[in-house]
Amino acid sequence: MSMIFQFRMLCDEDDYFLREYEVPYDMTLAAFRDFINKDLQYRPEELTSFFTADDRWNKLQEFTAMDMGATESDGELLPQAMDRTLLSQVVRKKRDRLIYQFDVLGDRAFFLELTEAMKVEPDKRYPAVTLAEGDAPDQYRAGAGSGSGSVFDDAMGDFSDFAGTDGYGDDE
Known part of the structure; x- marks a missing residue:
């Protein structure tokens, strides 16, 4: 093991x-x-x-937990098996992106971006979690996590008093 990939992972939930x-x-x-x-x-x-994903997070090549067999059909790429695909085969440079769809039926996913490729630190154990903020969303129910929400929604919550009628009529 000579190289380490550092990924940042976010969730739109x-x-x-x-x-x-x-x-x-x-x-x-x-x-x-x-x-x-x-x-x-x-x-x-x-x-x-x-x-794999492009710079706008559009899905490209799929890698599944279950082996689907073939890799190409009429010029179209078919899913490849996760257990036979290395990270280095799909991520090659800084800012390359992956989408981890953890709930296929609910179309819920995490968004990963390669932020750094570095040399192994001899005294460090890998793989490693180097930063963990917030609670993960519930695996089976969208929006059920305790930290669900948005920084924007929290900031704008104080301004809800301004919604609706302002107390002034058109004739005033």
């Missing part, structure tokens, strides 16, 4: 949720999924996927 992970570049996507699930205290699920 909760603006207070943030994780940073340092993981070996030669880790499989399946092992990365297991590490994330362990950190978030999620139960293992077979219906999960990773996707």
Whole structure:
């Protein structure tokens, strides 16, 4: 193990949720999924996927927990198996992005971006959680997390008094 990838992970369900992970570049996507699930205290699920993503978070290539067999059909890329795909095969440079869809049926996901590639620190253990803020969203119910919300919503909450009628009529 000579390189470590540092990822920042966000969730669109909760603006207070943030994780940073340092993981070996030669880790499989399946092992990365297991590490994330362990950190978030999620139960293992077979219906999960990773996707590579462009700079606008559009899903590109899919990597599934269950092996779908073929990798190409009529020029279209079919899902590849997580357990046979290394991070270094799908993430190559800073700012490359992955989407970890942890709830396929609910279309819920985490958004990961490679923030750094660095050398292994000999006295450090990998994979590692280097930053953990906020509670993870409930694995099975969207919006059920204790920290659900938005920094914007919290800030604007004090201004709710201004909604509705302002006490002035059109003739005043």
